[in-house]
Amino acid sequence: EAQVTQNPRYLITVTGKKLTVTCSQNMNHEYMSWYRQDPGLGLRQIYYSMNVEVTDKGDVPEGYKVSRKEKRNFPLILESPSPNQTSLYFCASGLYDRGLETQYFGPGTRLLVL
């Protein structure tokens, strides 16, 4: 089954404790990205990756890191989480042809930073 998986689905942590949210896709997509969703602000792109070892900042990259060492995986790293990073996070993957094509979203990771 074609899918994007994220782990963990729910996470409660404390300020400053490094964490990683994993994202994996099985559709051989070059393009992967991370979003955060906050009430009243919609979805905002954090980082995206055009292919292995190619990443770039989205609209809200501060406080986040990513890596793309393999095509299927695109982890999101919070080196020192803060309460303002409490949010619902989505990973997505898709193709790029004549512009960004259909994006396939993971189920989301709900993060609470105390």
Added chain:
Amino acid sequence: SQQGEEDPQALSIQEGENATMNCSYKTSINNLQWYRQNSGRGLVHLILIRSNEREKHSGRLRVTLDTSKKSSSLLITASRAADTASYFCATDGSGGSNYKLTFGKGTLLTVNP
């Protein structure tokens, strides 16, 4: 600046009625997409329209694109209670980058049985 802005923010209709949602954007685009999200869940792709297309249909969905006005509309015909969800438009080409996808804040559609 916000690239995709949906209008209205919320819409409540009766089952069987049509629902129309609008999206405006500011910069030139390659593609415009519509997504649906059930409460707190992942987004599901509905339809993609390219900048050189004016109208597209998929089942009960009809999307139009007016690049001169930088706007799009999503029409859901003969709505059902199961259509209750948030609907987002998303555009690429935002801020000079073809690789960034920018979402609007969404329209919350409630279809009453």
